[in-house]
Structures are given as C-alpha cells and as structure tokens.
Amino acid sequence: MSGEAREIESYSEPEAKAELDRLHEVLTKADLLYHQQDAPEMTDADYDALKLRYQMLETAFPELRGPDSLSGKVGAPPAEGFAKVRHAVPMLSLAKAYTDEDVQDFADRARRFFERDKDLKLVFTAEPKIDGLSASLRYENGVLVKGATRGDGAVGEDITENLKTIADIPHKLAGSGWPEVIEIRGEVYMTYAEFEALKERSAAVGGQAYVNPRNTAAGSLRQKDPSVTASRNLKFFAYAWGYTTADPAPAQFDAVQKFGAWGFKVNPLMIRASSIEELIAHYHVIEEQRSSLGYDIDGVVYKIDDLELQRRWGFSSGEPRWAVAHKFPAEQAFTTVRAIDIQVGRTGTLAPVARLAPVGVGGVVVENVTLHNEDYIAGIDSNGLPIRGDEPIDIRVGDTVVIQRAGDVIPQIVRVVLEKRPADAVPFEFPHVCPVCGSPATRELNEKTGKEDSRRRCTGELICPAQAVEQLKHFVSRGAMDIEGLGAENIDVLFNSGLVKTAADIFTLRDRRDQVQAAFAARREEQSRLRDEAAGKVRKASRSVEERSFQGLDKLFAAIDARREPELDRFIFALGIRHIGETTGAVLAKTFTSMDNLRAKGIEAASVGGALHEVFPSVNGIGDTVWEALRDFFDNQRNVEVLDRLLEQVKPRDYVVTVSADSEVAGKTVVFTGSLEKLTRGEAKAMAERLGAKVAGSVSKNTDIVVAGPGAGSKLKDAQALGILVLDEDQWLELAAK
Template identity: 50%
Template sequence: MNPYADIDIEKLTADEAAKEHARLGEEIAGHDRRYYQDDAPTVSDADYDALRRRYEAIEAAFPELRGIDSLSEKVGAAPAAKFAKIRHAVPMLSLGNAFADEEVEEFVARIRRFLGLAADADLVFTAEPKIDGLSCSLRYEKGVLVSAATRGDGFEGEDVTANVRTIADIPERLAGEMIPEVFEVRGEVYMGHADFAALNGRQQEAGKPVFANPRNAAAGSLRQLDPKITASRPLRFFAYAWGEVSPGGLPAASQSGVIEAFARWGLPTNELTVRCHSAAALLAHYRMIGERRAELGYDIDGVVYKVDRLDYQSELGFISRSPRWAIAHKFPAQRAVTQLIGIEIQVGRTGALTPVAKLAPITVGGVVVSNASLHNEDYIAGIGGDGAPIRGTVDGRPIDIRIGDFVTIQRAGDVIPQVVDVVLERRPADAARYVFPHVCPACGSHAVRDEGESVRRCTGGLICPAQAVERIRHFVARDALDIEGLGDENVQMLFEAGLLRTPADIFRLHRRGEEVRKAFLAQREERARLREIETGQARKKVLTEEERQFLGIDKLFASIDERREVPLARFVYGLGIRHVGEVTAKALARTYRSIEALRAALEAAAPAVPGEAWMKLLGLRSVGKIKAEALAEAMDGIDPSGIDLGANAEATLRDVIARARLNAPQRVAVRAAYGTDAEVLAALAEARRQMPGEAFLDLAGVPDVGEVAATSLCEFYAEAHNQSLLDQLLAEIRVTPAEAPAEAPAAASGAVSGKTVVFTGALEKLTRDEAKAMAERLGAKVAGSVSRKTDYVVAGADAGSKLAKARELGVAVLTEDEWLALAGGG
C-alpha cells in the first residue's frame, strides 16, 4: 500500500516526493514494458496518463528529481530482444496530452506567446484522428522500401521489415514525382473493427486465446517472428509524419502539404485530417470526430493537433520527450461499472460454447450496453493462457467472476463490449460462483475441452440445432457423400423450411415431395423478387410445367437415391466428428472394415476414455505422460478418503512423490495445481481412476487415429442421440464394407504376420514411414500405443513412455537390428 498516492503534491516533503517519484517510475516502466514489448497492457490509457501526469508534476515541483534516467526523457520501452534492432536517424518521440478544452486553449495561446504572434495573426493547425495502433517508421531510398522499424524506446526500434512488406496498404515503391532520395515515412499500423472481430472469431473457434482489443491484435501481429503469420492478419496503415529526409527533400512547407504529397505517392492518409484556424475550430473538429468515433471502423483514442507551418515547428522545437508544436487531445476512457446479473452460453456453428455476460444496462461511450464478452471459462475463472492468474488472487486463489459481481465494462474496439475486471470490494455476500456447463444448452450433449484448448465444444454434432446446418453441409459435401443439388444455399433453405434437421432427413425428402417443391418455388420467387428490385424488370407470376422441372427437384431426388450406398470411409468422414478427417476415416475403415465392427469398437472404448482429471495431470507443466503414469502407479492401494488432513497426508504424499521420482519442478507443479497434501492425494486418486482403459488404447493405437481423434469418436458415440442418429441413417442407407487388405506375400507367413507392432524412438537404418510400410507389407498391424495386445515394441534411440509401458506390461522389446532380422530384412 502506497502512503503517498493520495497526498497533494504541494503537501509532499522532499523525502516523500522522492519515494513517490521512484514508485511511480517503477510502475510506469512496468506499464511501458507490457504495452510496447508484450502487447498486453494492464491499465487503461486514462489510468496510465494519470500516472504520467503525477510523475511529471512531482518533477516540476521538485526539479532535483529529474535526472538523465527520468522517464520524462524517455519514450516507450526498449525493443524486444527477439528482433534485430534499427537505430532511428531522427528519434520517434511521443506527444504531450490534453484532456480538457481549457488545456487545448492554453496550448494555442502558448504557441502564440512563444512565436510572438498577435491575437489576430493567422495561425493554422492540422487536426487528425489519433489512431490506436502501433507506431512504425518506413524508410524509402530512391522511392523503394528498404526497412521498417517499430518505435521501440524512441531511439532504437525493432526491425519488422519482412512483416511490413506483407501489409497491402504499404507500397513497396512510392509513385509520382518529387520523391526525396531518402524519406522516412511514419505512421500507425492498426486493425479495423470488422477484421478484428473476424480474427477473434477464428481464434476462438480454433481454441486459441482471443485478443483483448484491436491495438493488441495489430501489435502482436506485426511483431511476429514468422512473416507468414503477419500476412494472415488483416493489418492496415495510416501515414501522418516523417523522420529522416534528404536535404531539401520535403515536398511542401507545411504539415498538410506534406501529407497531401503522401497521398500522391500512394501512401494511405486519413481523410479526417483538416486545417483549423483557432482553438474553437480544433475543439469543434474534436467533438465531431468523437460523435463519429463508433462509425469509423477503427480505434482512435483522441485527436492530434499540430502547427501547420514547418518553419514554425522548427522555431518551436522540442521539450523533454515531445514537440512544443503538437499535442494529443485524448478522449475519456470508454469504461463503466455495472452489475453482472447472469451468464448466457451461446453455441457457435462449430459447437464452441461462448459465455456472454448479461448486465444491468449501462451507458459506455454513449452506447447502452447490456451484453458483454466473457471470452471463455478460464477467463471467468480468472486463469490466463499460461495458467497464471489474470486478475490477481485472494487467499491464494485466482479472482473469478461471479454472478452478482459489480464488473468494469469496456467497449473494446468500439464494437465488442467486454468485461475487463471485477470490483472486488463491491462483491455481494451472496455472489454465486459460476460453474461452466459441461453439457450443450442447445441439445443436451456432453461439452468437452481438448487438451491445450480454452474452448469447450458440444459433441452433439449432427443433432445439435446450433450446428445442424454446417454439419449437414459437411455430410453432403464432395469428399463425404457428394450429393449433387444440395449446395450450401439449398441446405439452408430446406433447413429453414423445416424439412431438414438431421442427415437422415435427406433420404426422407422424397416422402415430402410437394413440400420440397413449395420450398424450392418460394426460393425461386424470392430470387425473382430481388432481381426485380435490382433491375426494375417484372417477374413472371405463373410457372409452366417446364419451368417447374427446371427447379431441379427430380434431379435432386435422383442424386440422393444414388447415395443410398456409401463406402464406410466416406460415411465416417461425413459424420463430421471433430478431429476425424479423411485420413483418419480411411484408417478406421481399413482396420474395422464394417460399420458394425466400428460401432462395436466404439461401444467398448467409450467407457474407457481418459477423464478430465487424468488430462489435467497430463497437462501440468513439467509433468508429462511418463511421470503422470508413475504417479498413478504410486497411488496403488491408497484411499485418500481415509487420510487425515494432518501429518498422515503429508507423509503419504511424500512417499507417493518419492516412488514416482518427481524432480523439484514437477513437485512444485503438482502442489500448485491441487493445493493441500490431502487435496493432492485426492486429485491423484481421481486421475488414476480416470486413466484410459485398454479398449480406448486399442482404438487410439490404430495408425492415423491417435488419442485425440479416439477421444472425439468416443465422446460422439457416448451420446445416446448420436447412436439414434446412426440407427436412423442406417435404416435409410447401406454402408458398404471396406475391401479386405491384399494378401500378404509369402514372406509374411513368418514371425511378423498378424502381429501388432509399435515403433518408438529414433530409428537409424529406416525412417518411421519405411518401418511402418515394411511391417504392413509383411502382414503386421502397426499401432500407435502400447497395450497388452501389443506383440513387439521396436525401440530406437531416446525411446520414452512407450518403452517404459512395454517393460511394465512385459511386451517383447526389440532393437532395430533385431526387428530387421525378425522381418527378414537384416
């Protein structure tokens, strides 16, 4: 707790001022590092500016505190170590800030006084939106882009040349005339609202962390080590200033004239940049932009005013880290506090469960907000992507978001309101912890999280109404059942008409022929109506029989009938089960051959799926599969319910950890994840209980399947309504068995034929693919995991958990040479 934070500066003693100055310097430096290097600010612009103003006010009152290391002399933060550095020939400085109309009026008056101008003398300023992005300097030589750098600390920035070349707004070569030999263009890299929303949508659907706001997204995208990632992000650029210029190279004598030259050269400039002749005109433009702020399509946090004449700029010069001739008039922070009255779960088209905050309506930045984003269940629980608390802790536990809490709302990017913090001191006594649902609210199916993902997804797939249209589109697509006439538009139309809800309904459409005709006719009429609006040409009112045939319904029915027999691999792929692509579907077909055998395998494997307790243990940093299995083995015969909370638990856990041979980081990870000794033991016991069973391991061991796809298959099959869906489909169509594999050659009749083989570690004489192909050619089955049904494990260098598992189960372990000799290739 800082005892001087609330004391007026004039009341501070010299000693108190020194301590407050040091504290503020440390806090500001931390915020600079998080903003400029990490692209992860933790305070609002308004809060940061308040810290800066107090810091500078203390220096003004106590000048002796202002040394060469003062933050008043610095801009931003040192560039990150992961990038090469570029030294700015002309420093990239910051701007002073104004927050009130009176400060703007004083800025104009101060300029007049410094220049010795009379009150009625003409003094012109430019006013432009202050883009909330990442400052960047582009160096052109002979009109060709040669390098690009971030602001960094103002004197040295990060070399982002390769990434900048991927931004469509930035020309590789300047066009036009009067281009200086050397010209450094400065501006802002940013991301538009629509592009930001689309990027976050893709991040969320992929189970990746979402960006907090467009500024963070733009900065993080530009500062990627792989330019391909930057190229995939929709970055934009506005040019508004310059750095080094060849002598005599400026194309105009005014700020506005140079910006007009930028536009002629092909650089993007902001159309809201205007010339103003008074403080009143500057403020009027500020208010106009403020009113239009939500409509601009990109983030701004204020308006920048600059003296227009360049000779005046030169005469005014600089003070500290900013020019005398410019100032940023900041907008008020767009935040407000309101109460969280509920959390609603929305289900996306791919099954992602997204929490939405239901709020007591509050005005934020002139817009009434009653809903806001909560991102995902970890965000509600207060846990970041690295497992660390994101809002601090109370009693050692992350600060979560509870129904009834008073929360801080921010209109991130002026588009997607979001909950950014909890007002903990206002938490009601009856505020309820939120338990994220493990079932889909749209269909009641189990909702699961894949290891390493932040998104929980519905397993309902084809029967979930929130996903139905996308799933049916996938089922009829070219690589699945390939039903001609059921394109995206027709699937959507039939769904809206109530004629399609599940894939089985496709094969029943002929029984509702007249309803289907009416739906197609209504679709045709709507198209004609829209065409009439666009062209002004009247549409026909009556269709001839020939025109009715043109609707293509009979052709559609014929196409559907042609797909009443479908190969097993196409059928499995068409079900749209997460992580089951064409390769996995073909592998399942090769292994099980018939739909009946595959269903029997899923029936056995579904109860043996590893549970979340086991997956959590596996996912602990520094632990991994080998040590997780060692901990489970060490728990043999231990019943945590019978252990005291005292020394008994401590001694038991110490013994378990010793038997599992955990190192120090692993011990720390386990204790940090679960809490007290008794809680750790209970969690380990539950993890052991939820270990994968043998039937699951057999399924996961099918080549090209693996544990992730096997889990998805089992979760799909564990739902009774999915089994019912399969029954309905199989009543309408015949799934043709996969062909039996070709007879193994005569050589396969030896020790290898019919055996199950697992390869692990680095082989020296064969690649993994060559070894697998050899085994299959000789009639062996190659599995991906070790179980009691494994006959041989071929272990190369650095073999890990599979080798340990083989020894535990007593499976024969062969060296590569022993395998080659057994296979007849040694």
C-alpha cells in the same frame, strides 16, 4: 495505489524519492508490456495518470530527476530477435489533453509564444489518433529500403520484410517530387472486420485467443515469418515524417496530402482549422463517428500547421510543443445498436443482448452488451422509475448509444442519444414465449412484495434445449463437478450429436466409445475444413494426430470416472438448482450431510406445499428463497427422475462433520487466495472447517492466516501490509497435520 491521493506538496524529499522509485518501476513494466510484449495490463487512462503524477513529482523535486528519468522517454527497448535500427530523428510521444480546457491552454501557449508576430494567424490540423503500432519507413530515391518500429524512440526493430507485406505501404513511391531521402511515419493497425475474421479462424482450429486489434497488429508485425504478417491483412495510415533531405511541403496538411499522391493511405478525417472552437467541434464529430470507422482510435491529434512555426516552437521533455493528443474518455464511446437478441440461460432466464457496431473502449473491442431485462430496455427500474434521464428512455434497434466499461471490465449502456434516433426505430417487443423451445415465458410474482420478477423465464425447463445444454455446461464446470477435458465445446458436440441429454449420460459415455469417437472425429473434420479454408490449401491429418485424439478420449473417460464420488457440496451446486450457489451448496451439505437426506426432505417439502418451515430446519444464512427453490425442484417429477438416474451413476460422499478442537488452527480465521495445486478450493475450505477454523473471503485485521498459491493478488498484498502470517500450500498442509 498507496500515496496517490496525497498532494504533491505534502511529500518530504525521502517520501518523494520513494514514490518516484515506485512509479518508475510500475511505468517501466507497463512500457515493456505495451510496446515490446503487446500485452498491456492497464488502461491508457491509468497509465497517463501515473505518468502525469511522475512528472509532477519530478517538477516539484527537480534534484531527484536522474539520468534514467522516464519523463523524456517513450516506448520500450527493442525486443530481442530483431536487428536494431537507430532513428535519424527520434520518434517522440505527444503531450496529452483530456478536456476542452486543456486544448484551450495548448492554443493559449502557442499565442503567447508567437505574440510578437503581428497579424500572425495560427492555423492547426486535426486528425484521428490511430490506436496501432507506430512505424518508420525510410525511402531513398523513392524506394523503400528500411522499416522499423518505434522501439524506445531512439532505437527500433528492423521489420522491413514484414512491413513490405502491407498493401497500404508502397515499395516504390508513386508520382514525383519526393525528397532524395525521407522517413515516412505512420500507424500500422488492424480493422475490426479483419480482427473478428482472425478470431473466428483461430477459434475454429483451437488456436490462441486474441484480445484486441492493437495488440494483435503489433504481434503480427513481430512475426519471424513475413507470410504470417501478410495473412493478417494489416493497414497503414501515413501522417508524419522523420529525417528528410527536403520538406514535403511548407505545411503539415499539405505534406500529408502529398503522401496520398505518393501512394500512401492518409486519413480522410484530417482537416485544417483556424480556431479552437473548430478543433473541438471536429473532435466531437470524430468521437461520434468512432464506432463506424471500422478501426480503433483513442483521440484526435492537433498540430500547428506551418512547419516553420513548428521548428520555432520546438520541443520540451521529449515531446513537440506544437502538437497535442486530445484523448477520448477512456471508458466511453459512441456506437449504434444493430440488433437485440434473446439468449436463454440454464435457469430459463431470457437475457437480452444488444449487438453493437464494434467500438474500442479501454483497449477492448466491444460488440455486445447485456440489456439485463425488459424493464431495463424500456428505461425503468423495478419501481417503474426512469433509469436514463428524467423520463423513461427505451433502447431501440438503430439507436446511437454511449457505452462504457464499468470498472474497465463490463460494458454497459449509459445514454441513448435521442436526437440521433432514426425516424423508423420502433420500441423493442420483448418475447412472451421462449425463442428456443416455444414454451411460455413468464415473470413470476413475488408473494411477499407483490411485484413481478424483473426477469422473464422460459417454463419449458428440461424440455428446452437451451436450458438443458447450459445446465450440462454448469454441471461439468470447475466449481461444480470439475470434469477435466469436458468443457463447453465438447458438451456442445455431445449434446448436438444426441449422446448426452442429461448429466447421467456423461457417465455412460465409455460404453458408447465408438459413437463418441465418431462425434469428435466429425468435429475435427469440420475444424480441419475451416483450417484448410483459412490457409488456402488442403491438408490431411497425420496418423500421430489421430493417435493423440484416441489417447485424449481415454483421458476424458478417466476424468469422468474420477468424479463418480464427488464431495456432497460440489454435487449439490452442480445440480444447478436456482438460487443455490457454491456457498449455499456447502451450507446445505453441512446441514443434511447426505444426498439421501436432502432428497427426502425435498420430496417431503413438495408434498406439503407452502408449509416449508415444518419440513426444513432453521439454518443461519438460508432463507425462504432457497427453501422454495428446493421445493420447486423436487416438485417437478422430471427433475426427480433425472436426479435418480444420475444417482445410479454417481455416489456423492457424505459430508462428515468432525471439528478438531485441539488443532493448531482451531479458532483461527483463514483466507485462501491464488491457485491451489494439491487441493481444490472446496477441499481446502472443508479441511479448515474440520480443524475448527473459520474461512473468510477477504483479508482484514481479524484474519490470522492467509494461504497464498500462485497468482495471489491483492489479498496477499493486504496480508503483508497488515503483518498477517502468510503460508504457501505445503506449509498450510504441514500446519494442518500437526
């Protein structure tokens, strides 16, 4: 973000105010998304970094701190639809520590504050920081009378009835000795097992997709119907208290143990420690156990144990001085490799995937991570050099590994913890036959470099069911033929029922309507069975549901018919020829102008073997790899037969190369961003090129026009910053028509 790299000291007061205003807006939105809407858009680490910068600016420019300062605030205002509950004692956030040095600084501050107390031995507690939703439970004479969310720290939402559905929360306290009134505080969370079970139940009935356990738990607590909350099997750990008529015990640790005696679940990993070394050692113990806990944590919380010392040290800026949250690195976590599976892609690539013990990383539960190829598993790169450490370190089932999400998106293994490798762990043997069809799986030799391809591929091609079904999913996908309503799930149904084996079969489905209807009905029956099991009762589909399903079939057939004359570049890309993506497909369409021409040249190249340049023209942007892929495709008689059957059903439109030199956009560079609603991205690009414009993929000072649709992001911002002309889709069409 602009300005974040600058030193705070370099700001003038007006610049500091502008930066504070910007950060205030960003952080306020983030608070609402996280605490109220349960739909965060940034990682905890990114949020913490922005909040720290906000606080540093306020410290450097105290005169700019206003009554709406975020420094002393937590959470977000309560959501509409729930009664409000004012907390008798505010629910505050905790200061953050990110390094061992930060923890040492916390302890040093404590010692300095209490240095006049001779012979005072400071004792701390340490416990996992649960990544869930904070809740406060008010008990009067041992009976639960009110339950609320944190809200903005001062006022929360009344969710008493929903909290009562959680088995870990007693309606009446057990044992004895509890105060007349006490507000028990803790964290509501969802286990990984329950989260996965919910995802499976939802997917089986076509329900919503759930992102992570924390958001799901928070959303479950805000249900209007408590029975929905009850079905989610939420959990609760008690770890603190708010208002009380008497301390539960003289010390933090003892008080939490009292909660356990009163019927609450308390975390078994909570300890007492008398030194920073013990705290940090326990932090690393918990960090390594993180993946085996079964629920998400994002750090370890340290507190002064003695309650009297807590009161003496007090609070600062809405945070207790006597506690700190030692956060885990946001992008990394320890977990174990449970299995290594081999998946077969549409081009026959054998793709190894590690199945992991579920672990939360950057707000997402990670269970699978790609292992790329057999060399990667062995710990070497394409040149045979180690990629993890000074010596080749392989990955084995049973290994403890450190994973991270590259760019907070793609999970990857960054380290194998060899000292934790089980004694019986053996090197993974990469298969030399396809696990789906049994055909040989080989690594091709690059004739130019003399090196083997890093990936092993199934040689079964279209006799391999895995390749066939993945090829069909590619054929109907958005960037290819874009057949609405024929997604991956429907392709699986049609393929497994034998109704679609090649792309040509898609265009004859209308002639087999009864069979298609039966296949989808069987799928609906299975979904209904799973739904009934999830709900614990029997339901029957209504007539209106069946009628809607028939209407859906008519829409599907209409969508298929609408793609019988596709653009040539889309059709070429849809064929799924290796090394030919959308961009290359467009270049080939422009070069050969018709499918007949491309087919003829492909068959000619297959007949002459290696003399590719005698057949194919010299085209900027296309090298030998693409020409070889085309030759190999047409050299396979099965591919030609499948293509010819498809061409009996589909007539790709010839590519018409007509460039208008006198249009308003001739010679200009255009960038399209966001969602276009009247044109596909391919149609928009073709239109611009016909008008003599150049279409670029990124915005620069050389860009003349940016066409921005809904959802436009960084490209739009770049264009505005550079003062580039920005048009919406209608304005672009109007300009193009001139």
